[in-house]
Amino acid sequence: MAEAAIRAGCRYYFGYPITPQNELPEYMSKRLPEVGGIFVQAESEIASINMVIGASMAGARVMTSSSSPGISLKQEGISYLGGLELPAVIVNMMRGGPGLGNIAPSQSDYFQATRGGGHGDYRTIVLAPASGQELCDLTYKAFDLADHYRNPVLILADGMMGQMMEPVRFPVLRDVERLPKKPWALTGAKGRKSHFIRSLILDPEQMEEHNWKLMRKYEQIADSEIRYESFKTDDADLVIVAFGTAARIAKAAVKRARGEGLKVGLFRPISLWPYPSKALRDLAKRVKHFFVFELNAGQMIEDVHLALGGEADVFFYGRPGGVVPNPAEISRIVSRQFFQKEIG
Amino acid sequence: MLIKTIFAGFGGQGVLSMGYVLAYAAMVEELQVTYLPAYGAEVRGGTANCTVAISNEEIASPIASAPDNVVVMNNPSLEKFQHQIVTGGVMFVNSNLVEQRPVRGDIILYEIPCNDLAHELGSDQSANMVMLGGFIEKTGLVKLDSIRSAIKDVFKEKKKAKEMNLKALDVGFDYMRKNGGKV
Amino acid sequence: MKKVFGRPKTLKPNPYHYCPGCGHSLLHRVVAEVIEEMGAEEIAIGVPPAGCAVLAYNYFDVDMGEAAHGRGAALATGLKRVLPDHLVFTYQGDGDIAAIGTAETVHAANRGEKITCIFVNNAVYGMTGGQMAPTTLLGQTTTTSPGGRVENRDGFPLNLSEMLAITRGSAYIERTSVTSPAGIRATKKAIRKAFEIQLQGLGFTLVEVLSPCPTNLKMSPLEACKWVDTEMVNFFPLGVIKDITASEEAQDAH
Numbered sequence: 056m057a058e059a060a061i062r063a064g065c066r067y068y069f070g071y072p073i074t075p076q077n078e079l080p081e082y083m084s085k086r087l088p089e090v091g092g093i094f095v096q097a098e099s100e101i102a103s104i105n106m107v108i109g110a111s112m113a114g115a116r117v118m119t120s121s122s123s124p125g126i127s128l129k130q131e132g133i134s135y136l137g138g139l140e141l142p143a144v145i146v147n148m149m150r151g152g153p154g155l156g157n158i159a160p161s162q163s164d165y166f167q168a169t170r171g172g173g174h175g176d177y178r179t180i181v182l183a184p185a186s187g188q189e190l191c192d193l194t195y196k197a198f199d200l201a202d203h204y205r206n207p208v209l210i211l212a213d214g215m216m217g218q219m220m221e222p223v224r225f226p227v228l229r230d231v232e233r234l235p236k237k238p239w240a241l242t243g244a245k246g247r248k249s250h251f252i253r254s255l256i257l258d259p260e261q262m263e264e265h266n267w268k269l270m271r272k273y274e275q276i277a278d279s280e281i282r283y284e285s286f287k288t289d290d291a292d293l294v295i296v297a298f299g300t301a302a303r304i305a306k307a308a309v310k311r312a313r314g315e316g317l318k319v320g321l322f323r324p325i326s327l328w329p330y331p332s333k334a335l336r337d338l339a340k341r342v343k344h345f346f347v348f349e350l351n352a353g354q355m356i357e358d359v360h361l362a363l364g365g366e367a368d369v370f371f372y373g374r375p376g377g378v379v380p381n382p383a384e385i386s387r388i389v390s391r392q393f394f395q396k397e398i399g
Numbered sequence: 400m401l402i403k404t405i406f407a408g409f410g411g412q413g414v415l416s417m418g419y420v421l422a423y424a425a426m427v428e429e430l431q432v433t434y435l436p437a438y439g440a441e442v443r444g445g446t447a448n449c450t451v452a453i454s455n456e457e458i459a460s461p462i463a464s465a466p467d468n469v470v471v472m473n474n475p476s477l478e479k480f481q482h483q484i485v486t487g488g489v490m491f492v493n494s495n496l497v498e499q500r501p502v503r504g505d506i507i508l509y510e511i512p513c514n515d516l517a518h519e520l521g522s523d524q525s526a527n528m529v530m531l532g533g534f535i536e537k538t539g540l541v542k543l544d545s546i547r548s549a550i551k552d553v554f555k556e557k558k559k560a561k562e563m564n565l566k567a568l569d570v571g572f573d574y575m576r577k578n579g580g581k582v
Numbered sequence: 583m584k585k586v587f588g589r590p591k592t593l594k595p596n597p598y599h600y601c602p603g604c605g606h607s608l609l610h611r612v613v614a615e616v617i618e619e620m621g622a623e624e625i626a627i628g629v630p631p632a633g634c635a636v637l638a639y640n641y642f643d644v645d646m647g648e649a650a651h652g653r654g655a656a657l658a659t660g661l662k663r664v665l666p667d668h669l670v671f672t673y674q675g676d677g678d679i680a681a682i683g684t685a686e687t688v689h690a691a692n693r694g695e696k697i698t699c700i701f702v703n704n705a706v707y708g709m710t711g712g713q714m715a716p717t718t719l720l721g722q723t724t725t726t727s728p729g730g731r732v733e734n735r736d737g738f739p740l741n742l743s744e745m746l747a748i749t750r751g752s753a754y755i756e757r758t759s760v761t762s763p764a765g766i767r768a769t770k771k772a773i774r775k776a777f778e779i780q781l782q783g784l785g786f787t788l789v790e791v792l793s794p795c796p797t798n799l800k801m802s803p804l805e806a807c808k809w810v811d812t813e814m815v816n817f818f819p820l821g822v823i824k825d826i827t828a829s830e831e832a833q834d835a836h
Contacts, residue, residue, distance in 0.1 A: 067664060093663045097656065098689035105653035105686065109629075109660020112647040117660070135650050187433075219461045220419075220434040222426045241645040241661065243668055245624035251639035253648040255632075300460075307459025381464045 056210075057082040059191040060118050060144065063198040064229040066092035067117040069106035071099055073125045074158045075214040076148035080120065100125040104132030104145075111141040112252055114240030116198050116231075120146035122214070123164050124155060126172070133207055134173030137269070138254030142201035144194065145179075146210045148217035151377035159377020160215035160300055165354035168211045169328040176266050178273045180208040180280060181327040183298040187221030193325070195226045202235060204276055211327060213350065215300045215379065273329075282325035283334055287313065291320030293344040293392060296335070296359055298324050300379065301350050307382035312389050319389055327355070332362035339366040346392060347371045348385060350378075400455055402540060403463035407448035407480055408472025408493075413527030416553075417470065418449035420531060423549035424541040425453045433461035446475055453540060470534060471497055472513070472527070481506075491534055493526065509537055509575070516570050524560075525567035532571025543572060590614040592623055594643045603803025605760045605793025606634060609702060610641050612760070612770045613673070617644060620777060625668045627661055629654045633675040634708040652683025655690035658697040669777055671698040677707045680716040680742040687746065694751030694785040698776045701742070701788055704795040705814060712798035716740040719817055724798070739817045743790045747824035753785030755823040759792035759815075761807035768820075775825075784826060792818060 057079050060068075068083040084094040097103035103119050110117040121129060126147045136143050149164045151157040168181045180200055184190040190212060197208040241250055256262040284302075287309055288294055297305040302323040312319040322338060322345075324331050339345070345367050347356040352375045359369055372388055374380050404421070408414040415436050422434035436449040450463045469480045470491045477492065481501040484490060489507045492500070495514035511533040513526035520529075528550070535543055546568060554561035589595065592614040598607045617626045623644055630638035632651035639646035649657040654672035662670040672679075679687050679701050690697065706724055707713040714727040717739050721730040731739075747755050754776050758769040769791055776787035792814050794806035801809060822828070 067660070069660065095659065095663065095693075098685050101653065102656040102659075102686050102689065105650065105656035106660035106663075108649075108653075109647070109657035109662075110664045111660070112657070113627075113661045113664035115664045131650055132653075139648070215435065215461065218436055220422060221458075221461075222432060241627050241647050242665065243625045243627060244643070244645050249643050249645050251646040251648070253639060253646075255636055255648060304460050306457075310459075379460070379462050381462065382459050 056146070056190045056194050057086065058225055059194040060198070061086060061090055061092070062226050062228045063116065063195040064231045064234050065116045065118050065144070065198060066090065066231060067110045067115050068092070068094050068119065069097050069103040069110070069117070070119050070121065071097050071103050071125060073122045075150060075217045076120050076122050076146065078217070079146065100128035101131060104129040107143050107145075108132055108135055108139070108141060111136070111143050112139075112241045114237040114242060116142075116202070116234065118144040118146065120148070122148045122150045122217070123152050123161075126164065126167070130167075130173035133179060134171070134175050134177065135254055136207040137171070137173070137177030137179065138175060139252055140205040140269075141207070141252070142198075142205050143207045144197045144201055144210065145207060146194075146212070149211065149213040151375070157377050158214060160213040160350065160379055161375065161377050162213055162299060162301060162350040163352075163354070163375060164211065165327065165349070165351060168209055169330070169358070177269060178206075178276070178328060180204070180206060180276060180329075181211050182208065182282070183211045183325060183327050184216060185299050185302045185323065187219065188223045189325075190216055191223045191225065200280065202237070204272060205239075206272070206276070211299070213300050214377070277329035280326055281329055281331045281334070283331040284321075284323040284325060285334075285338075286321040286323070288320035288322060288338060288342070290318055291342055292318040293346055293389065294320045294322050294338060294342050295346045295348055295385075295389070296322045296324070296355070297348040298327060298355065301348050304380065304382050305348050305385055308385035308389060311382060311386040315386075315390060317390060317393055324355075330358045330362065332358070335359065335362040336364070336366070339363050343367045344392070345369045346389065349373045351375045401452065401458065402454070402468070403450060403452045403466045404468040404470065404540070405448055405450050405463055405466045405480055405483075406470045406472075407446070407476035410445045410447040412447070412472045413524065414447050414470075414472055415449050417527045417531045418451045420546060420549045420553055421541065422451045423553055424545035425451070427545045427548055428541055430455060430541075431458050433458050435461040446479075448476065468534070468538060470530060472530070473497060474499060477501065489538065491530065491537070493530060495526075509533065511571060511574060513571070516574060517567055520563070520567055520570055522563040522567060525563050528564040528567035529571035529574070532568040532573075533575035534571075536572045536575035543568075590618045592617045592626075592643050593641055596640050598641065599637060600634065601795075601797045603794060603796040603806060604634070605702065605704065605791065605795070608760045608766060609700070609769070609791055609793065610638065612766060613671075613700060613773060614642060616770060616774045616777060617669070620774065622669045622777070627665070627668055627670050629658050629661070629670070629672040631672070631674040631678040633678050635673050635675060635702065636709070638673055652678050652681070653686055654678065654683060655695070655697065655699060656686040659690055659693070659695050662695060662697050666696070669698075669781060670696075671700060671777070673700045674702070675708065676701070676703045676705065676715045676717040680740050684742070687742070688749065691746045691752045691786040691788070692749040694753070696780050696783050697786065698773075698780050699788040700773065701790040702793050703790055703818065704793045704798075705739075706795055706798040708795050708798055716742075717818070719813060741818065743788060743823050746786070746788060749786070751786050752788070752824055753826045754779045754787040755790070756825070757790040757792065757818060757820050757823060759810055759820060761792070761794060761810045779827060790818070792820070
């Protein structure tokens with residue numbers, strides 16, 4: 056993931072240690088100087104996200120990473136990134152919460168991630184990888200999206216993604232000099248008028264205009280940046296909806312259930328904001344039973360309800376607190392659903 | 400094929416390295432593999448374990464609730480994992496440090512005096528690689544040569560450790576071949 | 583006719599929003615003059631705070647990037663790390679730098695970030711309406727220290743500059759005031775020196791400027807200046823607090 060960031064042209068990393076994501080800053084501290092970049096271990100998550108703001112203002116590709124409690128601290132800065140329209144990539148390797156919680160894999164920050172998280176009317180692009188390869192590819196892509204829309208992008212993974220190792224194929228190393236220029240950046244008023252980058256807009260009408268401008272941008276993102284995967288949904292009677300690690304387990308459960316002759320499919324949102332609501336709604340024209348599986352007490356299910364608008368049954372199974380069930384557990388529940396509901 | 404192995408012991412015994420090297424070797428053979436380390440809040444002296452899943456298909460979960468193999472380097476690990484192994488699964492025990500034996504009769508047990516063998520070699524820290532050698536001889540999960548190239552890559556910046564680990568690997572492999580280790 | 587006095591090019595022709603008698607207007611001008619005199623208009627990047635000076639980007643005609651309350655030093659760190667040849671300065675009030683932003687400031691100093699903090703100390707939270715600041719004097723009445731600041735209820739005034747001088751990464755720290763022409767000249771000299779030391783890459787630099795806030799002190803501008811000169815200086819003595827170039831010179835002389 057760290058290597059993917061560097062290959063995408065990221066040369067600045069600011070962070071603060073927290074488990075389970077320390078492998079990332081450790082790698083950055085060693086690797087960034089090799090490519091002429093800079094790693095700074097800040098005194099807090101708050102300081103690190105503000106260093107990210109500074110580097111982003113200066114036009115650099117920059118990232119930070121943390122895990123749930125640390126992401127709460129970064130929310131101030133993420134709100135500013137949203138208001139200031141600055142690109143940055145933020146990684147959240149979610150762990151069990153609330154409070155200090157534990158260091159086991161969890162998906163309990165879905166609400167925080169997809170609803171902005173900090174104060175004010177803004178959106179963050181949220182990408183949820185489900186494999187080592189996707190972690191790498193989405194991180195790489197995140198830098199392009201952030202620059203393109205001048206918007207923060209959050210990679211939402213969990214402790215398992217953070218700790219697990221899988222072989223990956225790396226994307227090509229970008230030439231930093233040839234990345235698109237950022238004429239808005241603060242680089243000194245040389246041969247041009249001075250710039251200022253601010254989010255303070257005291258006049259309510261002007262602030263409203265700024266808000267509408269942001270909303271127009273978010274609509275554009277919602278039109279263009281939907282990502283999801285459908286697995287064996289074509290003939291499915293029941294579709295599991297899951298993201299990240301949960302989707303990985305669900306996929307194996309689908310294979311098991313298929314082995315028992317049950318027509319089960321998987322719908323996996325990859326972009327959590329914007330949420331692939333339309334694709335899900337289209338699916339509900341044919342599929343009448345949905346099974347939402349999350350490693351939390353029920354968060355994404357709200358987006359599923361919003362997308363389906365009562366057009367299908369929605370059943371929920373969640374394991375919060377860092378408990379990760381195995382595929383057999385999920386396929387057992389799926390077959391029970393089949394029998395109880397007499398699907399198919 | 401999907402084979403999941405848990406390596407467990409004290410932090411500092413090199414259990415994570417065992418798993419890492421195995422995972423790396425599987426990568427060398429272009430198999431699908433996941434490596435998932437787990438440890439307590441303490442770095443040394445606490446419990447540590449890691450799970451390696453090897454398959455020729457996409458791996459759904461890197462977690463093993465019912466592992467096929469368990470490698471046990473200390474007493475607490477035996478207690479913790481002996482009931483999780485699948486029926487017919489295999490347990491490898493470091494007989495120098497593990498006093499108890501599993502109560503189960505439906506699993507296969509191999510013993511190897513890793514610490515003694517490593518000590519004879521003059522490298523107490525290499526007990527983990529002695530175990531890995533024995534493990535590979537019995538499971539044949541990957542080729543011995545793949546483990547060798549994994550060790551060469553993983554320890555490429557630590558020449559001395561690399562040489563010792565390669566020797567220890569052979570010692571464990573040969574011990575298992577000659578003595579069988581089966582109880 | 584020769585024009586002998588005018589607006590520095592580094593200030594925009596906008597009228598200040600500051601209250602009459604406020605030190606910010608003077609200090610803005612001083613900073614702008616120094617940038618112009620150093621010919622640093624094209625490399626200067628300012629970081630205004632939350633607080634009275636939040637609108638500083640309306641006045642300074644150089645690149646400016648707004649920071650959240652207290653985070654100036656962290657944001658400036660990010661800017662400077664990307665643009666090591668630029669002149670990066672923050673402009674922060676006492677609440678911003680010495681309360682909510684203490685951690686960011688101490689650690690930026692300790693890392694020896696090559697930035698300059700201009701720390702305006704007026705002993706109150708001005709913008710929010712005169713609440714007690716970390717630098718409010720003992721006995722000083724504010725809207726949240728009725729009857730005067732008491733140490734065992736409110737703690738002591740914080741001597742941030744002296745604290746920062748202890749960090750090994752700081753290179754130059756001086757406290758001045760803008761209550762008199764002499765004070766203004768000293769302030770200008772100190773800011774110039776801080777900027778020069780920053781550009782030489784010697785470490786973290788800070789100039790603390792004692793500044794009158796007649797509105798919240800509920801005094802006339804003159805009274806407020808006098809209060810700074812007679813009361814504030816007892817807690818916050820003027821002068822150079824740290825200057826690593828002076829000790830080098832002193833060593834050279836030996």
